[in-house]
Amino acid sequence: MILTVTLNPAVDHTITVEGDLDADVVKRASMSQYDPGGKGINVSKYLHGLGVETVATGLTGGFLGSYIEEQLARQKIPNDFVEMGGCTRLNTTILSDEEEYKINQSGHNVKKETIREVVAKVSEHDPEMVVVAGSLPPNLGPATIDRIASAGSWRTVVDVQGDLLKGLRSEYFACKPNRRELGTATGMPVHSVEECVEAAQSLREEGFEHVVASLGEDGALLASPEGVYRADSRNVEVVDTVGAGDALLAGVLSTFARGQSGTAALRMGVTVAAEVVSVPGTTVPEMSGVRSESTDVPLFTR
Numbered sequence: 001m002i003l004t005v006t007l008n009p010a011v012d013h014t015i016t017v018e019g020d021l022d023a024d025v026v027k028r029a030s031m032s033q034y035d036p037g038g039k040g041i042n043v044s045k046y047l048h049g050l051g052v053e054t055v056a057t058g059l060t061g062g063f064l065g066s067y068i069e070e071q072l073a074r075q076k077i078p079n080d081f082v083e084m085g086g087c088t089r090l091n092t093t094i095l096s097d098e099e100e101y102k103i104n105q106s107g108h109n110v111k112k113e114t115i116r117e118v119v120a121k122v123s124e125h126d127p128e129m130v131v132v133a134g135s136l137p138p139n140l141g142p143a144t145i146d147r148i149a150s151a152g153s154w155r156t157v158v159d160v161q162g163d164l165l166k167g168l169r170s171e172y173f174a175c176k177p178n179r180r181e182l183g184t185a186t187g188m189p190v191h192s193v194e195e196c197v198e199a200a201q202s203l204r205e206e207g208f209e210h211v212v213a214s215l216g217e218d219g220a221l222l223a224s225p226e227g228v229y230r231a232d233s234r235n236v237e238v239v240d241t242v243g244a245g246d247a248l249l250a251g252v253l254s255t256f257a258r259g260q261s262g263t264a265a266l267r268m269g270v271t272v273a274a275e276v277v278s279v280p281g282t283t284v285p286e287m288s289g290v291r292s293e294s295t296d297v298p299l300f301t302r
């Protein structure tokens with residue numbers, strides 16, 4: 001079972017407006033949607049959609065925390081959160097004709113005992129793999145993630161901001177930086193795909209067995225013990241890119257969980273990500289065709 005840990009979840013509010021935003025002009029939304037979100041929660045949503053056993057844990061609180069739990073229960077996604085003692089965040093994405101604006105709230109400080117409860121909760125579920133994903137509450141740092149990673153015999157995967165990635169000291173099965181995070185974590189240039197390959201290789205030397213680097217429209221690459229592979233992104237009509245990285249990671253991990261190769265995992269990752277960028281917000285798209293579609297994705301060996 002893959003357990004996801006979201007220490008700073010969010011309700012994602014996605015708003016669509018006609019035309020572009022102007023200061024001092026009231027815009028009427030043509031679409032508005034609320035999704036339970038935060039990176040680990042999204043990974044659980046997509047894993048569930050792919051038929052992989054998962055449980056979502058982490059911290060929730062207040063009316064937005066209750067909304068997340070209710071929605072996950074409605075979608076039959078197993079979840080078991082710890083009360084955080086504050087209110088869960090609201091993150092807003094505004095889609096205008098030309099632009100995508102994102103405002104993420106920072107979240108609230110949490111107490112030390114609360115983190116102890118999270119570590120105990122992770123152990124209780126006895127997962128094979130733990131995914132720690134998303135930003136942290138403001139008073140927490142990389143040591144909290146190392147603590148979760150080293151509290152049991154599970155393989156740990158991280159999808160966290162570049163500065164946090166740089167501060168991790170434990171051993172990790174995988175990390176999923178996007179291009180900016182790859183640059184921040186390594187201090188290396190990441191303008192060209194070749195530079196991203198170099199940076200991903202250097203992260204492997206820092207204790208990440210697999211580095212899945214997502215490069216937005218340029219697709220993704222996997223640096224692994226077997227080699228380095230790259231896949232282009234799929235050519236689809238993009239509605240918005242909220243949840244794209246989480247979808248890529250879920251696709252990759254669902255394939256590893258089935259004991260398949262890194263190359264199959266990368267192909268599946270870009271296929272699931274393409275489905276998710278084609279629907280608004282972090283809605284879980286219909287995924288029955290993704291396994292067969294993914295076999296067509298061309299791979300480049302670096």
Ligand SMILES: Nc1ncnc2c1ncn2[C@@H]1O[C@H](COP(=O)(O)OP(=O)(O)O)[C@@H](O)[C@H]1O
Nearest residue numbers: 178214215216217219220233244245248270273
């Ligand atoms: N414009 C796009 N068209 C098709 N696929 C995309 C597009 N943008 C992102 N993706 C897919 O989503 C994945 C994750 O996107 P990225 O923006 O790198 O992640 P994050 O959301 O973590 O910043 C990419 O590796 C790619 O497969």
Ligand SMILES: O=P(O)(O)OC[C@H]1O[C@](O)(COP(=O)(O)O)[C@@H](O)[C@@H]1O
Nearest residue numbers: 037038039091134135243244245246
């Ligand atoms: O914890 P952070 O870094 O603020 O990110 C949280 C946001 O990221 C998301 O998980 C989307 O992530 P990606 O677009 O990177 O896949 C949203 O659901 C959520 O609002």
